[in-house]
Amino acid sequence: MSAREALRMAVQGVLANRMRSLLTMLGLTIGVASVIILVAVGHGSAVAVQKRIEGLGTNAVTIMTGGFGFGRGRPTQFSSFTQLTLKDVKALQDQISAPDIKSVTPIVQASSVAATFGGVSYTPGTFIGTTPSYEEAKNAPVQAGSFFTSADETGHARVAVLGTTVVTNLFGSANPIGQTIKLGGVNFVVKGVLTSKGSDGFQDADDIVLAPLTTTQELLTGVSSGLSQIVIEAKSSHQVNAAADEASSILTPTHSSNGVANFRVLNQASLLATSNSTNHTFTVLLAAVAAISLLVGGIGVMNIMLVTVTERTREIGIRKAIGARTGDILGQFLTEAVLLSVLGGLLGVGAGLVGSRFKIVGVQPVVAAYSVALAFAVGVAVGLFFGIYPAKRAATLRPIDALRYE
Numbered sequence: 001m002s003a004r005e006a007l008r009m010a011v012q013g014v015l016a017n018r019m020r021s022l023l024t025m026l027g028l029t030i031g032v033a034s035v036i037i038l039v040a041v042g043h044g045s046a047v048a049v050q051k052r053i054e055g056l057g058t059n060a061v062t063i064m065t066g067g068f069g070f071g072r073g074r075p076t077q078f079s080s081f082t083q084l085t086l087k088d089v090k091a092l093q094d095q096i097s098a099p100d101i102k103s104v105t106p107i108v109q110a111s112s113v114a115a116t117f118g119g120v121s122y123t124p125g126t127f128i129g130t131t132p133s134y135e136e137a138k139n140a141p142v143q144a145g146s147f148f149t150s151a152d153e154t155g156h157a158r159v160a161v162l163g164t165t166v167v168t169n170l171f172g173s174a175n176p177i178g179q180t181i182k183l184g185g186v187n188f189v190v191k192g193v194l195t196s197k198g199s200d201g202f203q204d205a206d207d208i209v210l211a212p213l214t215t216t217q218e219l220l221t222g223v224s225s226g227l228s229q230i231v232i233e234a235k236s237s238h239q240v241n242a243a244a245d246e247a248s249s250i251l252t253p254t255h256s257s258n259g260v261a262n263f264r265v266l267n268q269a270s271l272l273a274t275s276n277s278t279n280h281t282f283t284v285l286l287a288a289v290a291a292i293s294l295l296v297g298g299i300g301v302m303n304i305m306l307v308t309v310t311e312r313t314r315e316i317g318i319r320k321a322i323g324a325r326t327g328d329i330l331g332q333f334l335t336e337a338v339l340l341s342v343l344g345g346l347l348g349v350g351a352g353l354v355g356s357r358f359k360i361v362g363v364q365p366v367v368a369a370y371s372v373a374l375a376f377a378v379g380v381a382v383g384l385f386f387g388i389y390p391a392k393r394a395a396t397l398r399p400i401d402a403l404r405y406e
Helices: 002-018 018-055 086-092 150-156 165-172 213-221 238-249 268-311 313-322 326-357 369-395 397-403
Strands: 060-065 101-110 114-118 121-123 126-130 142-145 160-164 178-185 186-194 208-212 229-234 263-267
Touching: 002 018, 002 326, 018 326, 018 369, 018 397, 060 238, 086 101, 086 229, 086 238, 086 397, 101 213, 101 238, 114 165, 121 165, 126 213, 150 213, 160 165, 165 186, 165 208, 186 208, 208 213, 229 238, 238 263, 268 326, 268 369, 326 369
Parallel strands: 126 208, 160 186
Antiparallel strands: 060 229, 060 263, 101 126, 101 229, 114 121, 114 178, 142 186, 160 208, 178 186
């Protein structure tokens, strides 16, 4: 029997019991769609986290006082610490001691600084005083206007750069550039608007105000309070670990307690690598859970094919009696099983692609091309595997027994 003839008979067999065939395909459809969607959720989560970390600057290393360290070395905890100061910034800018460091950015944070404009009041989530190098080190470009300059910094200029969330709350759809707002009761001129970075679900990266470090210390935080953190930018992504080590070596002599450094180093490159590893494990786990439904779908194919063989036992006997070979019967029922699997797989791919267009638990799924091909191939293979036993059972029936079957 030719392959064309086997396909024709398989199609007739599928159409003869439309509802049963549809329910059989449904199991594989759900399995394939589940694999695609869950892998897309895992991949989408990884992409979101990666963008969030890259938005902070992948070449950046952040130094903070107290707490735990996260970097190449072993995390440590301590109870006392000394403040980070501009003297530390100068030490880190020494190219002889730190040849892998491109820029050093001091940061101070002021809390609960109310912003007002035209009778509208809003308190940004973050208020930062820093230097112009922040723009590159923290990957924070402006989408309108300009970032404040070194002249603004040295001149204690009362200028500010706003995040898009702050702009929306204060100005609505109006242009904020050049407008005068009050920050903590002091007049500031809006010089630029940052490019939106969005929210990670926990923190809005656009709910921020930036002002020159000197101005912020003079009017809001005071010089004696020290720095909240120092951000160093490595010269390249390959030099991040070296830059972190150099910073630790420079700061440890003046910032240590009983021989233990009392500052922590947050290495963005290490954080990104750890995040990628965690998300990969999470995605594999999701795919494994979804694959169980493929197995269930395959069992459904075998169950229906066994029923089909039982119902068509007499037909098999007649075909064998008029000359059909064992291979012809085997090919007919295997083709029918594969047809069900292919149709179920195609429907599953369609459902998976459509389902991946919607947010799931706050995550926008990102379809991975390999998951589509893999889910479809595994779905067909599962259908074929579970179709072998019923097909073999049909092919090995003795004609006399089949003809006697009622």
